[in-house]
Amino acid sequence: MAEGFGKKYLGDRFEVRSAGIEAHGLNPSAVKSMAKKGIDISKQTSDIIDPEVMHLAINVKALEPNLQFYKAFFGTEPTKVKENYAKFELNNPPLHFSMNVRPYENRGALNHLGFQVQGTEQVIAHKARLQAAGLVSLDEINTTCCYAVQDKIWVHDPEGNAWEIFYTKADSEFESAQAPQAGSICCAPSAPSELASVDSCCK
Structure with a gap:
């Protein structure tokens, strides 16, 4: 969700990504909530900061x-x-x-x-x-x-x-x-x- 807001309001000035030590995919509830705000996060991915x-x-x-x-x-x-x-x-x-x-x-x-x-x-x-x-x-x-x-x-x-x-x-x-x-x-x-x-x- 933070990545969605970041991309919407920061535009092309920054590269915004979601990351953590585990990647579990998108939360369907988050996709629906953001869609109500006019922000599509259905194509986002969760990337791991440390590859291993x-x-x-x-x-x-x-x-x-x-x-x-x-x-x-x-x-x-x-x-x-x-x-x-x-x-x-x-x-x-x-x-x-x-x-x-x-x-x-x-x-x-x-x-x-x-x-x-x-x-x-x-x-x-x-x-x-x-x-x-x-x-x-x-x-x-x-x-x-x-x-x-x-x-x-x-x-x-x-x-x-x-x-x-x-x-x-x-x-x-x-x-x-x-x-x-x-x-x-x-x-x-x-x-x-x-x-x-x-x-x-x-x-």
Whole structure:
């Protein structure tokens, strides 16, 4: 809406764009409200300021005490909270930090790591780069993971740590595309050597 008003009243003197650390598309209600004011924002796009943002997800045994700790530690409120999940989106440094309620005796507290990019074409470009380097990726297009609809790829390091490169298309009311299994990593698939014996969500 601010971009619409800016373009209308500032004219060609400035280049006005909507941007943030996540792009979720246009709000239909905003389009209707602006149309009533004679301003068409139906062609606007929401662009990400930083093309790639570091993502780190950890497992926690209880959400609330960790939520209170990280609110104090980061000095900000989370951007998303569910009964078994919370996410912080930091601007400085650019980091998306999330917590998943999971038992982790066998796997450790690290859930998964990743980079968020600003479009599916960048996910595909990273896939080509990784394949050229000899790394095998697992593709998940239009999947539901961590309460969001995403296009992504996964790779694992030699220790079995999961890395994702993903584009968030929209929020979701559901945690994943399927019910998470006890002890699974949401939403990282198991390392190749474990695929036959360990279930995980978003696989």
